[in-house]
Amino acid sequence: MDTAVVNATVDYQSMVFPYRRSPDQDSAAPVRHPVVVVGAGPVGLSLAIDLAQRGQRVVLLDNDDRLSTGSRAICFAKRTLEIFDRLGVGERMVAKGVSWNLGRVFFHDQQVYEFDLLPEHGHERPAFINLQQYYVEGYLAERAAELPLIELRWKHKVVGVETRADHARLSVETPDGTYRVDADWLIACDGSRSSVRQLIGQETHGRTFKDRFLIADVRMAADFPAERWFWFDPPFHPGQSVLLHRQPDGVWRIDFQLGWDANPDEEKKPEHIVPRVKALLAASSNPALRNAEFTLEWASVYTFSCLRMDAFRHGRVLFAGDSAHGVSPFGARGANSGVQDAENLAWKLSAVLQGTASDTLLDSYAAEREYAADENILNSTRATDFITPKSEISRIFRDAVLQLSRDHAFARTLVNSGRLSMPATLRGSALNTPDRDAFAGRMVPGAPAVDAPLRSADGRAAWLLHQLGDGFTLLLGAGPDAARIADELRAAAQGLASLTVLTLGAQGSDAAWIDAEGCVAQRYDLQPGSAVLLRPDQHVCARWRRPDGDALRAALRRSLALS
Amino acid sequence: MNADHALITAPHLDAPDDFYEALIDAHRGLDAAQSQALNARLVLLLANHIGSFAVLREALKAARDSA
Numbered sequence: 001m002d003t004a005v006v007n008a009t010v011d012y013q014s015m016v017f018p019y020r021r022s023p024d025q026d027s028a029a030p031v032r033h034p035v036v037v038v039g040a041g042p043v044g045l046s047l048a049i050d051l052a053q054r055g056q057r058v059v060l061l062d063n064d065d066r067l068s069t070g071s072r073a074i075c076f077a078k079r080t081l082e083i084f085d086r087l088g089v090g091e092r093m094v095a096k097g098v099s100w101n102l103g104r105v106f107f108h109d110q111q112v113y114e115f116d117l118l119p120e121h122g123h124e125r126p127a128f129i130n131l132q133q134y135y136v137e138g139y140l141a142e143r144a145a146e147l148p149l150i151e152l153r154w155k156h157k158v159v160g161v162e163t164r165a166d167h168a169r170l171s172v173e174t175p176d177g178t179y180r181v182d183a184d185w186l187i188a189c190d191g192s193r194s195s196v197r198q199l200i201g202q203e204t205h206g207r208t209f210k211d212r213f214l215i216a217d218v219r220m221a222a223d224f225p226a227e228r229w230f231w232f233d234p235p236f237h238p239g240q241s242v243l244l245h246r247q248p249d250g251v252w253r254i255d256f257q258l259g260w261d262a263n264p265d266e267e268k269k270p271e272h273i274v275p276r277v278k279a280l281l282a283a284s285s286n287p288a289l290r291n292a293e294f295t296l297e298w299a300s301v302y303t304f305s306c307l308r309m310d311a312f313r314h315g316r317v318l319f320a321g322d323s324a325h326g327v328s329p330f331g332a333r334g335a336n337s338g339v340q341d342a343e344n345l346a347w348k349l350s351a352v353l354q355g356t357a358s359d360t361l362l363d364s365y366a367a368e369r370e371y372a373a374d375e376n377i378l379n380s381t382r383a384t385d386f387i388t389p390k391s392e393i394s395r396i397f398r399d400a401v402l403q404l405s406r407d408h409a410f411a412r413t414l415v416n417s418g419r420l421s422m423p424a425t426l427r428g429s430a431l432n433t434p435d436r437d438a439f440a441g442r443m444v445p446g447a448p449a450v451d452a453p454l455r456s457a458d459g460r461a462a463w464l465l466h467q468l469g470d471g472f473t474l475l476l477g478a479g480p481d482a483a484r485i486a487d488e489l490r491a492a493a494q495g496l497a498s499l500t501v502l503t504l505g506a507q508g509s510d511a512a513w514i515d516a517e518g519c520v521a522q523r524y525d526l527q528p529g530s531a532v533l534l535r536p537d538q539h540v541c542a543r544w545r546r547p548d549g550d551a552l553r554a555a556l557r558r559s560l561a562l563s
Numbered sequence: 564m565n566a567d568h569a570l571i572t573a574p575h576l577d578a579p580d581d582f583y584e585a586l587i588d589a590h591r592g593l594d595a596a597q598s599q600a601l602n603a604r605l606v607l608l609l610a611n612h613i614g615s616f617a618v619l620r621e622a623l624k625a626a627r628d629s630a
Contacts, residue, residue: 393599396599396600396603397603397606397607399600399603400600400603400604400606400607401607403600403604404604404607404608408608408611410611411607411611414607
């Protein structure tokens with residue numbers, strides 16, 4: 001085993017973040033802060049960084065002084081990586097993570113199906129990277145430490161919440177005793193067992209699945225491809241499913257379905273885990289793998305639920321990530337959707353704090369992310385029903401699909417080992433301006449912007465998503481009058497919102513950005529003179545064949561919930 | 564309802580007796596579990612052939628209502 005390489009990396013698992021006393025603890029009256037975020041996991045950290053990058057002061061409280069215990073959420077999707085790019089940590093995550101696009105599905109001892117999650121070229125980021133949650137949290141925490149507007153308080157545990165009309169008052173327990181603090185806005189990113197949720201008397205509703213799964217992280221030096229392998233009913237683990245994934249540092253994630261009757265305390269013991277891993281390796285056709293030495297890194301036995309809070313906003317208290325919704329792990333929709341919650345909320349809360357939007361904009365956070373949660377829960381529930389059939393006939397159809405999928409392509413579309421995280425298209429959002437012109441393509445109002453390769457006027461290669469502004473961005477198809485139209489639209493946005501105008505055109509046009517491979521034209525149906533308006537979270541909110549200042553102002557007002 | 568998206572329940576088989584015999588023959592020698600598995604594969608193959616979710620939904624309803 002290559003221990004030298006392992007030791008050369010920072011050990012994020014053993015990193016301790018010291019408790020520090022805050023001046024708030026010495027104040028007679030509770031100190032008031034504009035934003036308090038609870039929970040320094042991937043969601044709370046992403047939100048804090050995004051808010052700070054938008055000039056907002058954030059107090060971030062965490063009840064612990066360490067990062068994630070164990071690898072936990074390991075699959076970070078393309079859209080999440082694009083958000084991490086905006087937060088200044090995307091490149092680090094991708095450099096450390098294991099990039100993958102390909103998944104294979106096996107039934108018994110045969111491969112029945114493989115899928116490429118990113119069959120299209122012209123995207124900077126891969127469909128997924130696998131990266132242990134402690135790295136994600138560690139990189140985000142280090143980024144947060146660079147931002148003076150973020151005050152991260154480790155070992156500050158929220159033990160009381162009183163909600164008021166225009167703020168929330170928190171009681172916070174520390175090694176030095178309990179103190180009180182006020183927050184104009186309280187954002188709970190404190191996970192599935194959210195203290196804030198309980199303290200304000202709210203709960204989640206949904207389904208808990210009667211099944212148990214063992215997660216085992218094993219470290220081994222094996223030359224195995226960076227792919228997602230999923231077995232239904234393999235000979236080495238009959239009657240159940242198994243999932244194998246590669247993580248950085250030579251660590252492999254293996255999920256074994258155990259069934260409801262398994263004893264979680266027994267199954268967690270190494271003497272039960274090691275034979276399961278050995279059986280998996282022994283079944284491999286690769287001789288190097290059959291004899292691979294491994295050590296157990298971390299293991300956990302879990303059950304899961306698909307549930308959510310009825311409402312993600314309760315006055316001055318908002319919920320994001322697992323505190324608001326929970327899904328089964330099979331689509332990697334937990335942490336990914338949580339980071340997307342954070343991105344949806346950050347620009348809206350920032351606009352409310354700056355006074356450029358009224359607080360009704362935050363109702364759209366709740367509505368949009370409740371919709372996204374329902375989509376994630378639907379996908380996750382369907383995958384779970386396929387993996388863990390709830391009735392005899394459900395298992396019969398499941399096995400029939402798998403049998404047919406070996407020979408017939410149609411059946412492969414029915415195989416569901418997890419519909420992997422895709423960002424929600426917020427079709428019904430009140431912030432969208434309905435199309436008045438005909439457009440083709442998938443970038444409908446509500447869709448998250450997709451990437452495309454560009455070239456600058458001086459020939460430099462670039463990516464579309466990196467050119468988008470912190471505020472709204474207008475993609476303008478370069479035409480004869482582009483410069484005049486761009487000036488007119490910029491002027492129209494004055495006093496309403498910050499607007500970046502990008503003119504894009506084919507080779508030979510005088511656009512600022514050359515759509516070198518035609519991907520923007522194709523993906524956005526951006527013809528000369530057309531315009532697509534993107535929100536600060538990079539979702540499409542309006543588009544026109546012939547944009548004008550009035551239409552743009554109306555769309556911006558709608559997107560800021562001002563109309 | 565559009566004719567392309569309506570479940571055909573009027574006679575449509577070009578050889579009803581031959582089909583029925585073939586259906587029973589397909590199950591010859593199978594035990595109950597194997598027959599059920601075959602039926603499941605058959606349903607899936609036919610469903611894909613039909614394709615239209617609207618028609619399939621009608622068929623699911625008609626099957627359930629005739630019990």
